[in-house]
Amino acid sequence: MASDAVFVTKSSMPSYEEYVEAIRPLWDSHWLTNMGCYHEQLESELKKYLNVPEISLMVNGHMALELAIQAFGFPEGSQIITTPFTFISTTHAIVRNRLEPVFCDVKPTDGTIDETKIEKLITEKTVAILPVHVYGHVCNIEGIQKIADQHKLKVIYDAAHCFGVNYRGCGIGSYGDVSIFSFHATKVFHTIEGGAVTFSNLALRDKLYNLKNFGIQDEETVAEVGANAKMNEFCAIMGLCNLRRIETVISERRKRFEYYRELLKGVEGIEIFEGIENTGDNGSNYAYFPILVKNSYPLSRDGLYDKLREKGIYTRKYFYPLTADQVCFHDRYTKLDLVCARALSAQVLTLPIYEDLEMQTVERIADVIMRK
Numbered sequence: 001m002a003s004d005a006v007f008v009t010k011s012s013m014p015s016y017e018e019y020v021e022a023i024r025p026l027w028d029s030h031w032l033t034n035m036g037c038y039h040e041q042l043e044s045e046l047k048k049y050l051n052v053p054e055i056s057l058m059v060n061g062h063m064a065l066e067l068a069i070q071a072f073g074f075p076e077g078s079q080i081i082t083t084p085f086t087f088i089s090t091t092h093a094i095v096r097n098r099l100e101p102v103f104c105d106v107k108p109t110d111g112t113i114d115e116t117k118i119e120k121l122i123t124e125k126t127v128a129i130l131p132v133h134v135y136g137h138v139c140n141i142e143g144i145q146k147i148a149d150q151h152k153l154k155v156i157y158d159a160a161h162c163f164g165v166n167y168r169g170c171g172i173g174s175y176g177d178v179s180i181f182s183f184h185a186t187k188v189f190h191t192i193e194g195g196a197v198t199f200s201n202l203a204l205r206d207k208l209y210n211l212k213n214f215g216i217q218d219e220e221t222v223a224e225v226g227a228n229a230k231m232n233e234f235c236a237i238m239g240l241c242n243l244r245r246i247e248t249v250i251s252e253r254r255k256r257f258e259y260y261r262e263l264l265k266g267v268e269g270i271e272i273f274e275g276i277e278n279t280g281d282n283g284s285n286y287a288y289f290p291i292l293v294k295n296s297y298p299l300s301r302d303g304l305y306d307k308l309r310e311k312g313i314y315t316r317k318y319f320y321p322l323t324a325d326q327v328c329f330h331d332r333y334t335k336l337d338l339v340c341a342r343a344l345s346a347q348v349l350t351l352p353i354y355e356d357l358e359m360q361t362v363e364r365i366a367d368v369i370m371r372k
C-alpha cells in the first residue's frame, strides 16, 4: 500500500489536547457509562442541533435501528417495505427483529425508495415502511407519509447519511414515526461508535431508554427483553468535541464536493446526481461523493475502481451488491424486480471526501477519471 494512499474517508477529530482535557473529569467521577452527565449533555446539544423533538443516544447506528423497530412490538413475521440500495445494517435490523424485508425498487434520479412502487407491495402483513435518505438525498417524505397514513403503517427512516440536514424548516429526524442516525467514525459527525433515535412520540422515550438498558425498568424489574445499547461517556465526550467543529467539517466537505463537481462535469460517461427534487433546506451535508460510471465511459465501474486503486486511491462501491443480493440471504431475493437499484449498484463509485482532503488530491483523482 502506497504511503500516500487516499481512502474514501478519514475521521474528523478534535485536537488531542482538547479531548484529553475534556475527559479529565472522568478521573474524578469514575462515572464511565450508564447515562452519565456527558451522555445527557450530548443528548440535549444534539436535540438542538438536529432540530428534533426528542432523541435517545445509542451505542451505534445499527442498534439504534434495531431497537427503534423493536419498540413498535410488531408481530413476528410482519413485513417491512424497504430499500435494498443501502448499507447492510438497514436490512439486518429488520431480519434480526424476526421480521421480513420486502424490497422496493429505488429511483434512478437519487437512489431513494421509489414511492410510486410501494403501494403494490403492501399486504395484510405489512406494518411499516423503512426508507433510507441515501447519500443524504431526502426521500419523498410527503408521498411516503401519505401512503403510510392511508394504510396505517409506521414510517421508520434510516437517516444515517443525513446528519444536520433540515427539510422544510424541521430537522430531517422529525419526519416519520422515528429516524435513526449513525455516529460511526466514518460519518460526517461521530462519537467513535454511536448513534441515535429521534422521534416525537413521548411514549417512545422510556421505551427506548429501557430497551437500550436490557429492558430494566427498576432495580427489581426487567419488563422486556432489551439489549445493551448505551453510549459511554468517552464517546459522548468525543461527540461534544466534534459538535463544536461540525460547521467547519461540513463547509470543508462542501468545498471538496463542489470542486469534484466542477472538474467532473461533462466528462463523457460519468454522471453525478444532480437536480435532485428533494434536497434539504441547507442543501446536503456532503457526506459522500458518488459518481455513476455509464456504458459510454471507456472503462467499466470495476475497471475504474481498479485503475484508481493502482494509483493508491481507494474508492468504494457503495452500495454494491444490493443488500437483497447478499450471500447471507442465499438466493431468496435475487429474482425480485429491482431494476433501477441493480443498475445504480452496478455503476456507482463513491470517491474520497473528507474535511482535510487536499484540493490537489481531488484534482489528481479527477485527472485519473478524465484519463489525463
Ligand SMILES: *Cc1c(COP(=O)(O)O)cnc(C)c1O
Pocket (backbone or CB within 6 Å): 060, 061, 062, 063, 086, 087, 089, 090, 132, 158, 160, 161, 181, 182, 183, 184, 193, 194, 195
Ligand atoms: C452507517 C450506517 C448504518 C449503521 O450505523 P453504525 O453506526 O455503523 O452501526 C446504518 N445505515 C446506514 C445507511 C449507514 O450508512
